[in-house]
Amino acid sequence: xxxxxxxxxxxxxxxxxxxxxxxxxxxxxxxxxxxxxxxxxxxxxxxxxxxxxxxxxxxxxxxxxxxxxxxxxx
Numbered sequence: 552x553x554x555x556x557x558x559x560x561x562x563x564x565x566x567x568x569x570x571x572x573x574x575x576x577x578x579x580x581x582x583x584x585x586x587x588x589x590x591x592x593x594x595x596x597x598x599x600x601x602x603x604x605x606x607x608x609x610x611x612x613x614x615x616x617x618x619x620x621x622x623x624x625x
Contacts, residue, residue: 567602567605567606567609567611570602570605571602574598574602
């Protein structure tokens with residue numbers, strides 16, 4: 552089986568917290584100096600975007616009204 556596909560299949564089974572742990576481990580394997588900065592930035596952006604989408608799917612977000620109420624306390 553293709554390694555990238557197998558990794559993707561396992562990632563889909565993980566919770567957001569588990570994915571965050573895996574991401575931290577992956578970051579330890581690949582240092583910034585090992586990658587061109589533009590490629591690293593795009594990779595980081597895509598990973599953060601995927602994590603945000605996962606949080607929304609799991610209901611971990613505030614509605615507009617909730618944000619307005621919260622901002623009144625600032």
